[in-house]
Amino acid sequence: MTTPDHPSPTPQSPLPTAKDRVYRSPAALAGGVLLLALMLWLGFDALFTGHGRAPWLALATMILLAPLLAAFTLRPAVFAGEDRLRVRNPFRVITLPWGEITGLRSGYSNEVVVKSGAKYQLWAIPVSLRARKKAVRRQARAETAARPGGRSGGSGESGTSGRSRAGAVAGAGSGAAFGFGGGQADGAEPSAPVRAETDQIMDYLRETLERRQQERTAQGEITVRWAYEVAGPMVAGAVLLAILLAMG
Template sequence: MTDPQHPVAEPEYPEYKDRTFRSSGGIAGGVLLLALGGWLGIDAMIRGEGRTPWLALAGLLLAVPLVVAFTVRPAVYANDDRLRIRNPFRTITLPWASVSGLRSGYSNEVFTQSGAKYQLWAIPVSLRGRKKAARRKSQGTAAGDPSVANARRPGEAESLRAPGDQIMDDLRELSELRAGAKSAQGEPVVRWGYEILAPAVAGAVLLAVVLAVA
Protein backbone atom coordinates (compact mmCIF):
# COMPACT_ATOMS: atom_id res chain seq x y z
CA MET A 1 0.00 0.00 0.00
CA THR A 2 1.35 3.41 -0.96
CA ASP A 3 2.15 5.82 1.84
CA PRO A 4 0.42 9.15 1.01
CA GLN A 5 3.23 10.96 2.81
CA HIS A 6 5.81 9.37 0.50
CA PRO A 7 4.26 8.99 -2.96
CA VAL A 8 5.96 6.78 -5.48
CA ALA A 9 7.85 8.83 -8.03
CA GLU A 10 6.86 8.47 -11.68
CA PRO A 11 9.45 6.70 -13.83
CA GLU A 12 11.87 9.06 -15.48
CA TYR A 13 12.29 9.00 -19.23
CA PRO A 14 15.52 10.02 -20.94
CA GLU A 15 15.35 13.57 -22.20
CA TYR A 16 15.79 14.15 -25.90
CA LYS A 17 16.97 17.51 -27.17
CA ASP A 18 15.33 18.96 -30.23
CA ARG A 19 16.88 17.14 -33.18
CA THR A 20 16.75 18.54 -36.71
CA PHE A 21 16.72 16.46 -39.87
CA ARG A 22 17.22 18.03 -43.30
CA SER A 23 18.34 16.88 -46.73
CA SER A 24 21.80 18.29 -47.42
CA GLY A 25 21.52 17.30 -51.07
CA GLY A 26 18.19 19.10 -51.43
CA ILE A 27 19.55 22.24 -49.80
CA ALA A 28 22.65 22.25 -52.01
CA GLY A 29 20.55 21.79 -55.14
CA GLY A 30 18.16 24.52 -54.06
CA VAL A 31 20.92 27.03 -53.38
CA LEU A 32 22.41 26.29 -56.80
CA LEU A 33 19.05 26.78 -58.54
CA LEU A 34 18.40 30.01 -56.64
CA ALA A 35 21.82 31.39 -57.57
CA LEU A 36 21.39 30.49 -61.24
CA GLY A 37 17.81 31.74 -61.43
CA GLY A 38 18.65 34.96 -59.61
CA TRP A 39 21.57 35.68 -61.91
CA LEU A 40 19.53 35.09 -65.07
CA GLY A 41 16.44 36.88 -63.77
CA ILE A 42 18.22 39.98 -62.52
CA ASP A 43 20.22 40.19 -65.73
CA ALA A 44 16.99 40.03 -67.75
CA MET A 45 15.39 42.77 -65.63
CA ILE A 46 18.37 45.07 -66.06
CA ARG A 47 19.20 44.47 -69.71
CA GLY A 48 15.89 43.28 -71.09
CA GLU A 49 13.65 45.35 -73.32
CA GLY A 50 9.90 45.62 -73.73
CA ARG A 51 8.03 43.22 -71.53
CA THR A 52 11.13 41.09 -70.78
CA PRO A 53 11.87 42.75 -67.40
CA TRP A 54 8.28 42.19 -66.28
CA LEU A 55 8.37 38.56 -67.40
CA ALA A 56 11.62 38.09 -65.51
CA LEU A 57 10.17 39.68 -62.37
CA ALA A 58 7.03 37.53 -62.54
CA GLY A 59 9.10 34.43 -63.17
CA LEU A 60 11.29 35.10 -60.14
CA LEU A 61 8.28 35.78 -57.91
CA LEU A 62 6.78 32.48 -58.99
CA ALA A 63 9.89 30.30 -59.17
CA VAL A 64 11.90 31.39 -56.12
CA PRO A 65 9.23 30.46 -53.50
CA LEU A 66 8.64 27.10 -55.22
CA VAL A 67 12.35 26.28 -55.31
CA VAL A 68 12.67 27.25 -51.64
CA ALA A 69 9.57 25.21 -50.76
CA PHE A 70 10.83 21.96 -52.27
CA THR A 71 14.56 22.21 -51.48
CA VAL A 72 15.51 24.54 -48.62
CA ARG A 73 12.33 24.64 -46.53
CA PRO A 74 11.66 20.93 -45.70
CA ALA A 75 12.80 19.94 -42.22
CA VAL A 76 11.81 17.58 -39.43
CA TYR A 77 12.18 18.53 -35.76
CA ALA A 78 11.82 15.95 -33.01
CA ASN A 79 12.04 16.22 -29.25
CA ASP A 80 10.58 14.36 -26.29
CA ASP A 81 7.16 16.04 -26.67
CA ARG A 82 6.36 16.24 -30.36
CA LEU A 83 7.30 15.75 -33.97
CA ARG A 84 7.20 18.88 -36.14
CA ILE A 85 7.24 18.40 -39.91
CA ARG A 86 7.93 21.35 -42.18
CA ASN A 87 6.90 20.29 -45.67
CA PRO A 88 6.85 22.47 -48.82
CA PHE A 89 3.49 24.13 -48.14
CA ARG A 90 2.50 23.05 -44.63
CA THR A 91 3.92 22.69 -41.13
CA ILE A 92 2.46 19.81 -39.12
CA THR A 93 2.96 19.56 -35.37
CA LEU A 94 2.23 16.09 -33.94
CA PRO A 95 2.41 15.41 -30.20
CA TRP A 96 3.75 11.89 -29.81
CA ALA A 97 0.46 10.67 -28.34
CA SER A 98 -1.25 11.51 -31.65
CA VAL A 99 1.19 9.42 -33.71
CA SER A 100 0.08 5.88 -34.53
CA GLY A 101 3.10 4.86 -36.58
CA LEU A 102 5.89 5.74 -38.98
CA ARG A 103 6.43 3.85 -42.23
CA SER A 104 9.33 3.64 -44.66
CA GLY A 105 8.52 2.57 -48.20
CA TYR A 106 9.17 4.52 -51.35
CA SER A 107 8.69 7.57 -49.12
CA ASN A 108 8.87 8.15 -45.37
CA GLU A 109 5.47 8.77 -43.80
CA VAL A 110 3.89 9.32 -40.40
CA PHE A 111 0.33 8.28 -39.48
CA THR A 112 -1.88 9.81 -36.81
CA GLN A 113 -4.43 8.18 -34.55
CA SER A 114 -7.20 9.75 -36.66
CA GLY A 115 -5.90 8.08 -39.84
CA ALA A 116 -4.22 11.11 -41.43
CA LYS A 117 -0.95 10.57 -43.29
CA TYR A 118 1.90 13.04 -43.80
CA GLN A 119 5.08 12.64 -45.79
CA LEU A 120 8.45 13.56 -44.33
CA TRP A 121 9.97 15.51 -47.22
CA ALA A 122 13.14 16.27 -45.27
CA ILE A 123 13.98 12.57 -44.86
CA PRO A 124 14.15 11.23 -48.41
CA VAL A 125 14.28 7.54 -49.24
CA SER A 126 17.48 6.43 -50.96
CA LEU A 127 17.09 3.14 -52.81
CA ARG A 128 20.81 3.26 -53.57
CA GLY A 129 21.55 3.66 -49.86
CA ARG A 130 19.36 0.66 -49.07
CA LYS A 131 21.17 -1.44 -51.66
CA LYS A 132 24.56 -0.44 -50.27
CA ALA A 133 23.46 -1.24 -46.72
CA ALA A 134 22.07 -4.62 -47.82
CA ARG A 135 25.33 -5.37 -49.62
CA ARG A 136 27.37 -4.52 -46.51
CA LYS A 137 25.16 -6.76 -44.43
CA SER A 138 25.43 -9.70 -46.82
CA GLN A 139 29.20 -9.28 -47.04
CA GLY A 140 29.49 -9.15 -43.25
CA THR A 141 27.32 -12.22 -42.87
CA ALA A 142 29.39 -14.14 -45.43
CA ALA A 143 32.60 -13.13 -43.65
CA GLY A 144 31.25 -14.22 -40.28
CA ASP A 145 31.38 -10.72 -38.81
CA PRO A 146 29.95 -10.99 -35.24
CA SER A 147 28.69 -7.38 -35.36
CA VAL A 148 26.31 -8.42 -38.14
CA ALA A 149 24.97 -11.35 -36.17
CA ASN A 150 24.24 -9.04 -33.23
CA ALA A 151 23.12 -6.10 -35.38
CA ARG A 152 19.93 -5.57 -33.39
CA ARG A 153 21.87 -4.39 -30.37
CA PRO A 154 21.92 -0.58 -29.90
CA GLY A 155 24.80 1.18 -31.57
CA GLU A 156 25.85 -1.76 -33.75
CA ALA A 157 23.33 -1.67 -36.61
CA GLU A 158 23.75 1.87 -37.90
CA SER A 159 26.25 0.95 -40.61
CA LEU A 160 23.91 -1.80 -41.83
CA ARG A 161 20.99 0.56 -42.42
CA ALA A 162 20.44 3.28 -44.98
CA PRO A 163 20.66 6.72 -43.27
CA GLY A 164 17.00 7.56 -43.87
CA ASP A 165 15.84 4.18 -42.55
CA GLN A 166 18.00 4.58 -39.46
CA ILE A 167 16.47 7.99 -38.77
CA MET A 168 13.00 6.50 -39.08
CA ASP A 169 13.97 3.73 -36.63
CA ASP A 170 15.11 6.38 -34.15
CA LEU A 171 11.84 8.31 -34.54
CA ARG A 172 9.80 5.13 -34.01
CA GLU A 173 11.71 4.40 -30.84
CA LEU A 174 11.19 7.94 -29.58
CA SER A 175 7.48 7.79 -30.44
CA GLU A 176 6.98 4.54 -28.53
CA LEU A 177 8.97 5.81 -25.58
CA ARG A 178 7.21 9.16 -25.22
CA ALA A 179 3.63 8.46 -26.35
CA GLY A 180 2.42 8.05 -22.76
CA ALA A 181 4.11 11.14 -21.33
CA LYS A 182 1.86 13.91 -20.07
CA SER A 183 3.78 16.56 -21.97
CA ALA A 184 3.38 14.62 -25.23
CA GLN A 185 -0.43 14.69 -25.28
CA GLY A 186 -2.52 16.78 -27.67
CA GLU A 187 -3.99 16.96 -31.14
CA PRO A 188 -2.22 17.51 -34.47
CA VAL A 189 -1.90 21.11 -35.63
CA VAL A 190 -1.54 21.95 -39.32
CA ARG A 191 -0.48 25.40 -40.53
CA TRP A 192 -0.26 26.46 -44.16
CA GLY A 193 2.96 28.14 -45.32
CA TYR A 194 1.47 31.42 -46.51
CA GLU A 195 4.97 32.90 -46.64
CA ILE A 196 5.56 30.51 -49.56
CA LEU A 197 2.11 30.52 -51.12
CA ALA A 198 1.54 34.30 -51.18
CA PRO A 199 4.56 35.34 -53.30
CA ALA A 200 4.10 32.33 -55.59
CA VAL A 201 0.47 33.26 -56.25
CA ALA A 202 1.48 36.90 -56.77
CA GLY A 203 4.09 35.82 -59.31
CA ALA A 204 1.58 33.60 -61.15
CA VAL A 205 -0.96 36.45 -61.30
CA LEU A 206 1.64 38.93 -62.55
CA LEU A 207 2.86 36.47 -65.16
CA ALA A 208 -0.69 35.90 -66.39
CA VAL A 209 -1.32 39.67 -66.61
CA VAL A 210 1.89 40.32 -68.53
CA LEU A 211 1.16 37.56 -71.01
CA ALA A 212 -2.47 38.70 -71.39
CA VAL A 213 -1.65 42.32 -72.22
CA ALA A 214 1.13 41.47 -74.64
Protein backbone atom coordinates (compact mmCIF):
# COMPACT_ATOMS: atom_id res chain seq x y z
CA MET A 1 0.00 0.00 0.00
CA THR A 2 1.37 3.33 -0.99
CA THR A 3 1.26 6.31 1.30
CA PRO A 4 0.27 9.70 -0.03
CA ASP A 5 3.15 11.96 -0.85
CA HIS A 6 3.60 14.87 1.50
CA PRO A 7 5.07 17.96 -0.06
CA SER A 8 8.30 18.97 1.54
CA PRO A 9 8.13 22.33 3.26
CA THR A 10 9.57 25.13 1.21
CA PRO A 11 12.36 27.06 2.90
CA GLN A 12 11.40 30.52 3.94
CA SER A 13 13.09 33.29 2.04
CA PRO A 14 15.19 35.64 4.16
CA LEU A 15 13.70 38.97 5.03
CA PRO A 16 14.69 41.70 2.61
CA THR A 17 17.35 43.98 3.94
CA ALA A 18 16.85 47.72 3.86
CA LYS A 19 18.87 49.60 1.30
CA ASP A 20 21.65 51.84 2.44
CA ARG A 21 20.96 55.54 2.60
CA VAL A 22 23.41 57.39 0.39
CA TYR A 23 24.55 60.94 1.15
CA ARG A 24 26.47 63.16 -1.27
CA SER A 25 27.13 66.87 -1.56
CA PRO A 26 25.04 68.37 -4.40
CA ALA A 27 27.31 71.41 -4.57
CA ALA A 28 30.40 69.21 -4.95
CA LEU A 29 28.71 67.13 -7.66
CA ALA A 30 27.70 70.21 -9.63
CA GLY A 31 31.11 71.83 -9.23
CA GLY A 32 32.89 68.62 -10.22
CA VAL A 33 30.87 68.21 -13.40
CA LEU A 34 31.53 71.82 -14.44
CA LEU A 35 35.26 71.62 -13.69
CA LEU A 36 35.66 68.31 -15.50
CA ALA A 37 33.75 69.60 -18.52
CA LEU A 38 35.94 72.73 -18.65
CA MET A 39 39.15 70.74 -18.27
CA LEU A 40 38.18 68.24 -20.98
CA TRP A 41 37.15 71.02 -23.34
CA LEU A 42 40.45 72.88 -22.95
CA GLY A 43 42.46 69.66 -22.91
CA PHE A 44 40.98 68.17 -26.08
CA ASP A 45 41.28 71.50 -27.82
CA ALA A 46 45.01 71.55 -27.07
CA LEU A 47 45.29 67.84 -27.89
CA PHE A 48 43.86 68.14 -31.40
CA THR A 49 44.91 71.66 -32.38
CA GLY A 50 48.18 72.13 -30.50
CA HIS A 51 51.64 71.89 -32.01
CA GLY A 52 54.91 70.46 -30.81
CA ARG A 53 54.76 69.17 -27.23
CA ALA A 54 51.44 70.86 -26.48
CA PRO A 55 49.28 67.78 -27.23
CA TRP A 56 51.45 65.57 -25.00
CA LEU A 57 51.44 68.12 -22.18
CA ALA A 58 47.64 68.40 -22.47
CA LEU A 59 47.28 64.61 -22.36
CA ALA A 60 49.51 64.28 -19.28
CA THR A 61 47.69 67.11 -17.53
CA MET A 62 44.29 65.55 -18.19
CA ILE A 63 45.47 62.14 -16.92
CA LEU A 64 46.70 63.84 -13.74
CA LEU A 65 43.82 66.23 -13.07
CA ALA A 66 40.77 64.21 -14.16
CA PRO A 67 40.97 61.59 -11.36
CA LEU A 68 42.02 64.29 -8.87
CA LEU A 69 38.96 66.41 -9.61
CA ALA A 70 36.67 63.37 -9.58
CA ALA A 71 38.16 62.18 -6.27
CA PHE A 72 37.34 65.41 -4.43
CA THR A 73 33.96 66.18 -6.05
CA LEU A 74 32.18 63.15 -7.56
CA ARG A 75 33.62 60.31 -5.49
CA PRO A 76 32.86 61.22 -1.83
CA ALA A 77 29.76 59.50 -0.45
CA VAL A 78 28.46 58.12 2.84
CA PHE A 79 26.43 54.88 2.85
CA ALA A 80 24.43 54.33 6.04
CA GLY A 81 23.14 50.78 6.42
CA GLU A 82 21.56 48.85 9.24
CA ASP A 83 24.81 47.13 10.23
CA ARG A 84 27.60 49.47 9.16
CA LEU A 85 28.58 52.90 7.95
CA ARG A 86 30.64 53.01 4.76
CA VAL A 87 32.58 56.22 4.16
CA ARG A 88 33.96 56.80 0.67
CA ASN A 89 36.47 59.62 0.87
CA PRO A 90 38.69 60.91 -1.97
CA PHE A 91 41.45 58.32 -1.50
CA ARG A 92 40.03 55.78 0.97
CA VAL A 93 36.95 53.66 1.61
CA ILE A 94 36.35 53.02 5.32
CA THR A 95 33.81 50.41 6.43
CA LEU A 96 32.74 50.98 10.04
CA PRO A 97 30.42 48.58 11.87
CA TRP A 98 28.10 50.53 14.14
CA GLY A 99 29.44 48.58 17.12
CA GLU A 100 32.92 50.06 16.60
CA ILE A 101 31.72 53.67 16.46
CA THR A 102 31.69 55.71 19.66
CA GLY A 103 30.33 58.99 18.31
CA LEU A 104 29.75 61.40 15.46
CA ARG A 105 31.11 64.91 15.91
CA SER A 106 30.21 68.13 14.14
CA GLY A 107 32.45 71.17 14.32
CA TYR A 108 34.14 72.77 11.38
CA SER A 109 33.90 69.32 9.77
CA ASN A 110 31.79 66.21 10.35
CA GLU A 111 33.73 63.26 11.75
CA VAL A 112 33.11 59.73 12.98
CA VAL A 113 35.06 58.57 16.04
CA VAL A 114 35.81 54.89 16.71
CA LYS A 115 36.79 52.94 19.82
CA SER A 116 40.50 53.04 19.02
CA GLY A 117 40.38 56.84 19.08
CA ALA A 118 40.83 57.21 15.33
CA LYS A 119 38.75 59.83 13.53
CA TYR A 120 37.52 59.73 9.95
CA GLN A 121 36.24 62.81 8.19
CA LEU A 122 32.97 62.63 6.26
CA TRP A 123 33.90 64.41 3.02
CA ALA A 124 30.44 63.85 1.54
CA ILE A 125 28.72 65.69 4.41
CA PRO A 126 30.52 69.03 4.64
CA VAL A 127 29.70 71.57 7.31
CA SER A 128 28.18 74.78 5.97
CA LEU A 129 28.41 77.66 8.44
CA ARG A 130 26.29 79.73 6.07
CA ALA A 131 23.52 77.11 6.14
CA ARG A 132 23.70 77.03 9.95
CA LYS A 133 23.33 80.80 10.19
CA LYS A 134 20.46 80.69 7.72
CA ALA A 135 18.73 78.02 9.81
CA VAL A 136 19.18 80.13 12.96
CA ARG A 137 17.60 83.14 11.25
CA ARG A 138 14.71 81.01 10.01
CA GLN A 139 14.19 79.61 13.50
CA ALA A 140 14.15 83.13 14.97
CA ARG A 141 11.53 84.22 12.45
CA ALA A 142 9.42 81.15 13.20
CA GLU A 143 9.58 81.76 16.96
CA THR A 144 8.64 85.41 16.47
CA ALA A 145 5.66 84.48 14.32
CA ALA A 146 4.56 81.82 16.82
CA ARG A 147 4.29 84.27 19.74
CA PRO A 148 0.84 85.76 20.31
CA GLY A 149 0.96 89.23 18.79
CA GLY A 150 4.61 88.71 17.84
CA ARG A 151 6.22 91.70 16.11
CA SER A 152 9.52 92.12 14.33
CA GLY A 153 9.86 95.80 15.17
CA GLY A 154 8.69 98.58 17.51
CA SER A 155 5.22 100.11 17.51
CA GLY A 156 6.44 103.38 16.05
CA GLU A 157 7.90 101.87 12.85
CA SER A 158 6.59 102.75 9.43
CA GLY A 159 5.20 100.46 6.73
CA THR A 160 8.61 98.84 6.38
CA SER A 161 8.11 97.03 9.69
CA GLY A 162 4.78 95.73 8.42
CA ARG A 163 6.48 94.23 5.40
CA SER A 164 9.13 92.75 7.70
CA ARG A 165 6.44 91.12 9.84
CA ALA A 166 4.75 89.76 6.74
CA GLY A 167 8.05 88.38 5.50
CA ALA A 168 8.66 86.71 8.86
CA VAL A 169 5.27 84.99 8.75
CA ALA A 170 5.80 83.96 5.15
CA GLY A 171 9.25 82.59 5.95
CA ALA A 172 7.86 80.57 8.83
CA GLY A 173 5.10 79.17 6.66
CA SER A 174 7.48 78.13 3.90
CA GLY A 175 9.73 76.48 6.49
CA ALA A 176 6.81 74.41 7.76
CA ALA A 177 5.95 73.36 4.21
CA PHE A 178 9.45 71.95 3.71
CA GLY A 179 9.68 70.31 7.14
CA PHE A 180 11.79 73.04 8.75
CA GLY A 181 9.26 73.94 11.41
CA GLY A 182 7.35 77.21 11.56
CA GLY A 183 4.50 79.08 13.14
CA GLN A 184 1.67 77.18 14.79
CA ALA A 185 -1.69 77.83 16.34
CA ASP A 186 -2.19 78.51 20.03
CA GLY A 187 -2.12 75.34 22.07
CA ALA A 188 -0.16 73.37 19.47
CA GLU A 189 2.99 71.49 20.33
CA PRO A 190 6.17 73.54 19.81
CA SER A 191 7.86 72.83 16.50
CA ALA A 192 11.27 71.19 16.33
CA PRO A 193 14.26 73.54 16.07
CA VAL A 194 15.29 74.43 12.56
CA ARG A 195 18.50 72.63 11.56
CA ALA A 196 20.80 72.88 8.57
CA GLU A 197 20.53 69.97 6.14
CA THR A 198 23.92 68.47 6.98
CA ASP A 199 23.14 68.74 10.71
CA GLN A 200 19.88 66.88 10.08
CA ILE A 201 21.86 64.12 8.35
CA MET A 202 24.24 63.89 11.30
CA ASP A 203 21.25 63.69 13.67
CA TYR A 204 19.92 60.73 11.68
CA LEU A 205 23.31 58.99 11.78
CA ARG A 206 23.48 59.50 15.56
CA GLU A 207 19.99 58.02 15.94
CA THR A 208 21.01 55.03 13.83
CA LEU A 209 24.17 54.59 15.91
CA GLU A 210 22.20 54.63 19.16
CA ARG A 211 19.67 52.16 17.77
CA ARG A 212 22.07 49.69 16.15
CA GLN A 213 25.28 49.92 18.19
CA GLN A 214 24.55 46.91 20.39
CA GLU A 215 23.09 44.66 17.69
CA ARG A 216 24.93 41.40 17.02
CA THR A 217 24.97 41.94 13.26
CA ALA A 218 26.48 45.41 13.70
CA GLN A 219 29.74 44.12 15.19
CA GLY A 220 32.99 43.46 13.36
CA GLU A 221 36.27 44.97 12.34
CA ILE A 222 36.97 48.28 10.68
CA THR A 223 38.38 47.95 7.18
CA VAL A 224 40.22 50.64 5.24
CA ARG A 225 40.84 50.29 1.50
CA TRP A 226 42.96 52.74 -0.46
CA ALA A 227 41.55 53.94 -3.77
CA TYR A 228 44.25 52.68 -6.14
CA GLU A 229 41.91 53.27 -9.06
CA VAL A 230 42.27 56.99 -8.31
CA ALA A 231 45.94 57.08 -7.30
CA GLY A 232 47.16 54.96 -10.24
CA PRO A 233 46.12 57.32 -13.08
CA MET A 234 47.28 60.32 -11.05
CA VAL A 235 50.76 58.85 -10.58
CA ALA A 236 50.94 57.93 -14.27
CA GLY A 237 49.94 61.44 -15.31
CA ALA A 238 52.40 63.02 -12.88
CA VAL A 239 55.28 60.83 -14.14
CA LEU A 240 54.45 61.58 -17.79
CA LEU A 241 54.19 65.30 -17.07
CA ALA A 242 57.51 65.30 -15.18
CA ILE A 243 59.25 63.51 -18.07
CA LEU A 244 57.90 65.98 -20.62
CA LEU A 245 58.95 68.95 -18.55
CA ALA A 246 62.40 67.45 -17.91
CA MET A 247 62.92 66.91 -21.61
CA GLY A 248 62.42 70.64 -22.17
